[in-house]
Amino acid sequence: MSDFVSTTRHGNVAVVSIDNPPVNALSFHVREPLMQALVYLRDEPSVGAIVIACAGRTFVAGADITEFGKPARQPDLGALVAMLETIAKPTVAAIHGTALGGGLELALGCHFRVADRTARLGLPEVKLGLLPGGGGTVRLPRLVGPLKALSMIVSGTPIGAAEALAAGLVDAVFDGDLTAQAVSFANETAAKGGPFTPVRDRNDRLDQADLPAFDKEAAVLAGKARSLEAPIACAQSVRNALTLPCDEALAAERDLFVKLVAGDQSRAQRHLFFAEREAAKIAGKDVARRKIARVGVIGAGTMGGGIAMAFANGGVPVTLLEATHEALQRGLATINKNYAVSVIRGSLSEDAKRQRLGLFKGSTDYADLADCDLIVEAVFEEMAVKKDVFGRLDAVAKPGTILATNTSYLDVNEIAASTSRPQDLLGMHFFSPANVMKLLEIVRAEKTSPDVLATIVDLARRIGKVPVVVGVCHGFVGNRMLAARGAELETLLLEGAMPRQVDQVFTDFGWPMGPFEMSDLAGLDIGWRNRKARGQTAVIADALCEQGHFGQKTGSGFYRYEGGSRTPLPDPDVEALIRNKAAGRGVAPRAIGAEEIIERTLYPMINEGAKILKEKIAARASDIDVVWVNGYGFPVGKGGPMFWASLEGVDKIIQRLDHWHQQTGKDVFRVAPRLRQMAETGSWDGAAG
Numbered sequence: 067m068s069d070f071v072s073t074t075r076h077g078n079v080a081v082v083s084i085d086n087p088p089v090n091a092l093s094f095h096v097r098e099p100l101m102q103a104l105v106y107l108r109d110e111p112s113v114g115a116i117v118i119a120c121a122g123r124t125f126v127a128g129a130d131i132t133e134f135g136k137p138a139r140q141p142d143l144g145a146l147v148a149m150l151e152t153i154a155k156p157t158v159a160a161i162h163g164t165a166l167g168g169g170l171e172l173a174l175g176c177h178f179r180v181a182d183r184t185a186r187l188g189l190p191e192v193k194l195g196l197l198p199g200g201g202g203t204v205r206l207p208r209l210v211g212p213l214k215a216l217s218m219i220v221s222g223t224p225i226g227a228a229e230a231l232a233a234g235l236v237d238a239v240f241d242g243d244l245t246a247q248a249v250s251f252a253n254e255t256a257a258k259g260g261p262f263t264p265v266r267d268r269n270d271r272l273d274q275a276d277l278p279a280f281d282k283e284a285a286v287l288a289g290k291a292r293s294l295e296a297p298i299a300c301a302q303s304v305r306n307a308l309t310l311p312c313d314e315a316l317a318a319e320r321d322l323f324v325k326l327v328a329g330d331q332s333r334a335q336r337h338l339f340f341a342e343r344e345a346a347k348i349a350g351k352d353v354a355r356r357k358i359a360r361v362g363v364i365g366a367g368t369m370g371g372g373i374a375m376a377f378a379n380g381g382v383p384v385t386l387l388e389a390t391h392e393a394l395q396r397g398l399a400t401i402n403k404n405y406a407v408s409v410i411r412g413s414l415s416e417d418a419k420r421q422r423l424g425l426f427k428g429s430t431d432y433a434d435l436a437d438c439d440l441i442v443e444a445v446f447e448e449m450a451v452k453k454d455v456f457g458r459l460d461a462v463a464k465p466g467t468i469l470a471t472n473t474s475y476l477d478v479n480e481i482a483a484s485t486s487r488p489q490d491l492l493g494m495h496f497f498s499p500a501n502v503m504k505l506l507e508i509v510r511a512e513k514t515s516p517d518v519l520a521t522i523v524d525l526a527r528r529i530g531k532v533p534v535v536v537g538v539c540h541g542f543v544g545n546r547m548l549a550a551r552g553a554e555l556e557t558l559l560l561e562g563a564m565p566r567q568v569d570q571v572f573t574d575f576g577w578p579m580g581p582f583e584m585s586d587l588a589g590l591d592i593g594w595r596n597r598k599a600r601g602q603t604a605v606i607a608d609a610l611c612e613q614g615h616f617g618q619k620t621g622s623g624f625y626r627y628e629g630g631s632r633t634p635l636p637d638p639d640v641e642a643l644i645r646n647k648a649a650g651r652g653v654a655p656r657a658i659g660a661e662e663i664i665e666r667t668l669y670p671m672i673n674e675g676a677k678i679l680k681e682k683i684a685a686r687a688s689d690i691d692v693v694w695v696n697g698y699g700f701p702v703g704k705g706g707p708m709f710w711a712s713l714e715g716v717d718k719i720i721q722r723l724d725h726w727h728q729q730t731g732k733d734v735f736r737v738a739p740r741l742r743q744m745a746e747t748g749s750w751d752g753a754a755g
């Protein structure tokens with residue numbers, strides 16, 4: 067008995083209960099008493115069967131991630147599961163909430179698993195840059211077959227109880243009092259008599275004939291892994307289960323785990339795990355939240371429609387407002403079509419589609435927004451238009467309604483000042499497509515009240531978004547750093563790099579696509595319009611736009627696209643244009659290496675991040691990482707720009723920025739004081755650490 071593990075008797079059945087809030091992680095202070103309790107019960111003759119259950123909201127959700135990187139303390143998870151398998155009496159895991167990672171591995175050490183109907187089971191270690199290290203890759207294929215195990219372990223996505231039952235992962239699914247039903251199950255099983263075969267000895271689903279199909283699927287998954295090591299290690303380890311004796315496969319899994327856990331990629335992904343949770347913590351978290359039962363969205367274009375879908379996907383009823391009946395019908399038709407595509411792809415059931423569509427109410431009348439608790443505008447990005455919209459909202463919104471602007475750049479303080487209720491207004495900067503992208507920059511204006519902020523952070527999590535609170539400045543965190551990243555791109559072209567070379571450096575780094583391909587996808591006309599509004603120019607991009615080359619949508623931009631395809635092809639005309647513009651400026655082309663491209667794009671971006679921290683536009687460096695990974699495709703295996711800066715070496719970054727500043731005199735290379743401070747203290751907060 068301990069504070070974390072206790073045993074109760076129900077006749078012949080002993081129930082061992084783990085109670086380690088909030089998620090019953092298998093910390094050392096749980097493993098040690100759990101081991102002791104199991105050894106005692108194994109040897110206690112009056113005990114006929116053992117149930118492992120958990121208190122609180124969930125079964126064990128994994129190993130304790132905070133212990134990784136510290137010296138291992140025995141018993142480790144492997145020893146615990148191995149010991150479980152020495153028990154001759156039936157052992158049953160009673161799973162409610164989530165059985166994840168080490169939690170599912172513990173359950174796989176039992177002879178049987180029973181689950182509550184709402185339970186979810188999975189091995190998500192890959193998302194932490196790891197593979198399951200407690201025998202999961204070796205035992206799961208023995209229950210569900212190698213192909214299913216491969217898909218579960220490489221994706222890291224948990225499955226529901228019904229699917230787990232069908233796959234053979236659980237033996238029974240129950241409604242109601244799970245522990246009581248697990249005890250009955252254990253009693254009945256014990257009465258039937260053994261011997262009971264541990265999972266490690268069940269080999270009937272391990273058929274060597276599956277190897278070719280397995281290897282084919284593993285190759286497909288490896289292709290999607292880009293530069294990440296963990297998915298490859300996961301696939302290798304499941305393959306070992308198929309080809310090696312159990313103990314050898316377990317030892318190989320352990321070796322792979324030890325290697326990954328010490329590597330930079332897993333450190334980066336573990337950093338992101340905690341960073342995302344940290345980002346949702348805001349000062350004044352104890353304030354009462356406002357109730358959000360219905361949301362209004364103004365504008366049914368790409369952005370507004372996506373935002374409306376994001377709310378409906380989270381189960382929140384939406385009133386969608388457009389200026390004209392035609393625009394409204396067009397918007398609703400697009401939403402309908404998007405859901406229909408999801409049904410065809412198999413990611414949404416027909417029933418769920420109907421339910422979601424049922425949450426929409428369309429209108430062209432502002433008065434219909436009167437019952438909304440939150441109203442988000444997604445209209446044209448122009449201050450006068452925004453002010454007009456909020457003026458009308460002021461007249462119809464009920465007192466206490468939260469007003470949000472989806473602006474990407476405009477001054478949220480100025481928008482707030484144009485209403486009679488600035489305390490109720492903030493920015494909700496969704497990323498396109500808003501129904502898919504996880505990031506939500508929540509822009510806190512000067513007068514935004516703490517309860518408004520807390521309500522929107524909670525709502526964001528409710529609809530599955532990753533919220534990050536940011537302050538008011540041009541472009542907030544993400545777009546402001548994007549501008550710094552892109553400041554030298556045109557110059558690089560003029561000096562001799564071609565779009566495909568720059569993009570290749572980015573994809574080699576781990577980005578899903580490079581900046582030129584991204585501009586083509588977003589539409590070059592958007593940047594062109596913004597530049598014109600700000601009196602700015604861009605030599606190459608402006609020339610392309612003047613010729614009507616707006617990117618993918620016109621079949622040409624920095625690349626050409628054949629027959630409506632999305633595959634970018636190098637365009638000799640664009641390359642000639644670049645050379646001509648360079649010659650016109652007297653710039654002789656030279657060979658530009660990958661290092662230089664990184665130094666002149668990613669280093670300025672880190673520098674801008676340092677300024678953002680100093681100005682308190684972001685509360686923490688890790689918030690910036692969350693923005694970039696979830697909104698802009700910064701490679702997860704590098705942990706976000708600010709984490710990556712430490713891997714790259716802040717001293718080196720400063721030295722090269724100084725070099726480029728001397729060479730060019732450009733402001734974008736002027737080293738920010740906070741960056742120098744980081745080099746001195748080793749911490750973005752300014753304190754030594």
Ligand code: 3H9
Pocket residue numbers: 088089091124127128129130131132143144164166167168169171190191194196197198199200202340343344
């Ligand atoms: C593993 O198992 C390796 C093994 O194969 C091998 C070992 C040898 N450890 O997410 P929430 C904290 S790797 C430590 O906001 P929710 C979390 O930081 C692990 N702490 O709740 C937060 O703390 P705070 C494989 C953990 O209800 C608090 O709990 N397992 C852990 O939205 C609440 O978390 C996973 O990867 C942990 N394992 O979601 C599962 N998990 O309040 C990771 C959570 O101070 N966990 N915390 O910010 C999850 O996916 C979600 O937490 C879960 C609940 C779905 C369970």
